[in-house]
Amino acid sequence: MRRQLNAALSACAFVCALNWTSIAQDSLQGDATRIIALENAWSRASETKDTKSVNNLLDDSFVYVDVNGKMMTKAEVLKDITDSGVLQVVTKSMIARLHGTTGVVTGTFRLEGIVGGKPLRQQGRFVDTWLFKNGVWVCVASQATGIAR
Amino acid sequence: MKKATFALIAACTILRLAGAQEVGANAGIEAKIRALEMSWAQAEARKDNKALSALFDDELLFVEYDGQLLTKAEYLARVRDSEELGGTTESLSIRVFGGMALAIGVYREEVFRNGKPYLRRRRFIDTWVYKKDTWVCVAAAATLLPR
Numbered sequence: 001m002r003r004q005l006n007a008a009l010s011a012c013a014f015v016c017a018l019n020w021t022s023i024a025q026d027s028l029q030g031d032a033t034r035i036i037a038l039e040n041a042w043s044r045a046s047e048t049k050d051t052k053s054v055n056n057l058l059d060d061s062f063v064y065v066d067v068n069g070k071m072m073t074k075a076e077v078l079k080d081i082t083d084s085g086v087l088q089v090v091t092k093s094m095i096a097r098l099h100g101t102t103g104v105v106t107g108t109f110r111l112e113g114i115v116g117g118k119p120l121r122q123q124g125r126f127v128d129t130w131l132f133k134n135g136v137w138v139c140v141a142s143q144a145t146g147i148a149r
Numbered sequence: 150m151k152k153a154t155f156a157l158i159a160a161c162t163i164l165r166l167a168g169a170q171e172v173g174a175n176a177g178i179e180a181k182i183r184a185l186e187m188s189w190a191q192a193e194a195r196k197d198n199k200a201l202s203a204l205f206d207d208e209l210l211f212v213e214y215d216g217q218l219l220t221k222a223e224y225l226a227r228v229r230d231s232e233e234l235g236g237t238t239e240s241l242s243i244r245v246f247g248g249m250a251l252a253i254g255v256y257r258e259e260v261f262r263n264g265k266p267y268l269r270r271r272r273f274i275d276t277w278v279y280k281k282d283t284w285v286c287v288a289a290a291a292t293l294l295p296r
Contacts (some may be wrong), residue, residue: 024284042257058185061244062201062242063206063251063253063274064290065272065274065290065292066292067292068292068294068295069270069272069292069293069294070269071253071272095210097210097287097288099206099208099249099278099280099287100225100248100251100278100280101247101248101249102248102276102278102287104210104276104287104288106210106218106288106290124216125212125216125290127212127217127274127288127289127290129251129276129288130247131246133246140244140246140251141251141253141274141276143212143272143273143274143290143292144292145212145213145214145215145216145291145293146215146216146292147215147216147217147291148215148216148217148292
């Protein structure tokens with residue numbers, strides 16, 4: 001009887017563990033999807049110069065390195081969105097990796113617009129680091145690198 | 150009244166102690182990440198792939214200064230096959246977010262192209278995560294600085 005009970009309990013524990021693993025996996029998958037959705041929201045907000053939305057996506061300590069290696073704070077990035085002539089931001093080939101409360105996303109980007117009356121076209125690869133903070137994902141760092149032709 | 154004052158002083162002391170403890174813990178993490186960044190530079194110069202491998206998570210995302218995305222295995226192969234001699238970290242600052250830390254800095258190296266030496270500087274951001282009782286680098290990106 002005791003053996004049967006032990007076997008039943010073991011089976012129960014195994015099923016619970018499987019379920020827990022599945023739930024954890026679903027949650028990770030969900031967070032990766034969520035972060036990629038936030039990346040897309042960031043691109044759209046940059047195109048429409050919606051600095052309020054971008055402000056919510058970035059941590060106050062946010063640091064950005066542009067394709068020329070220039071380092072910018074959150075305030076500088078928000079000002080740049082308002083001032084720049086970027087009209088289109090296209091991101092592609094995004095990969096998200098989750099490490100607990102840290103998310104890392106890489107992908108390629110293409111910017112198009114008009115700066116100083118001249119057409120602007122810039123492309124490269126980005127790496128963004130996201131942090132799950134106070135119940136939401138916020139971006140703490142972003143780096144852009146030009147792709148050599 | 151006395152009791153309330155005492156409780157207020159006690160609460161303030163606890164908060165200050167907790168704050169001091171966090172500052173102390175962050176300083177410890179900062180020092181650890183600095184040491185790991187230094188180990189990375191040294192291991193790269195020695196082409197010590199075993200030491201390098203221990204610094205990186207298996208899911209490392211590495212973006213080279215030319216925009217190429219490399220896996221951990223590809224990065225290690227690149228170091229092994231490289232003829233470059235390595236360089237030095239010109240500046241480095243660490244930001245700690247609990248179990249995650251960012252290392253932001255500039256790396257300089259002298260490289261040879263067509264037999265001529267030139268200085269290459271790149272700005273980098275490395276993301277470190279505390280995993281299984283150790284800090285590992287999960288992402289690294291570099292951007293070439295203008296000459």
